[in-house]
Amino acid sequence: MFASPAYAQAAGGSAAGGIAGFIPIILIFAIMYFLMIRPQQKKMKEHTAMVKALRRGDQVVTQGGVIGKVTKVKDDSEVEVEIAPEVKVRIVRSTIVQVMNKTEPAEAVKK
CATH class of the missing domain: 2.30.30 (SH3 type barrels.)
Structure with missing residues (x-):
């Protein structure tokens, strides 16, 4: 008796809501790339050139x-x-x- 209203609410979701939930995660990865990964790669490339x-x-x-x-x-x-x-x-x-x-x-x- 209590389970049927819960199933009815979950079934009403759309596919666009699932994609919109991934946008913040994608933005976090983009920010991490530009603030942490890319500068570290640049620093490693400069160090390699200096050592060579x-x-x-x-x-x-x-x-x-x-x-x-x-x-x-x-x-x-x-x-x-x-x-x-x-x-x-x-x-x-x-x-x-x-x-x-x-x-x-x-x-x-x-x-």
Whole structure:
């Protein structure tokens, strides 16, 4: 007796009401994309470009806070950094956070 009025109310809904319920969720995802995901992707792209552009003589800061000068670029994933006179360490490129002083390319110095 009590269930029949409830079924009658639920059956009267339209399909447009269901789609309108998804609009706020879609808007939330769009806002999240533009405020969080997109800036993070841009930051990652800039970091990758900075790490690829490392050269000998650049002064860098690592994630651990160690400041040193790049003495040798070994391969795509590793560089050698001098952190004190005659003290050189091998560092993974992706752990370099900032390049403090960039060296000029050899061609620009000769001109």
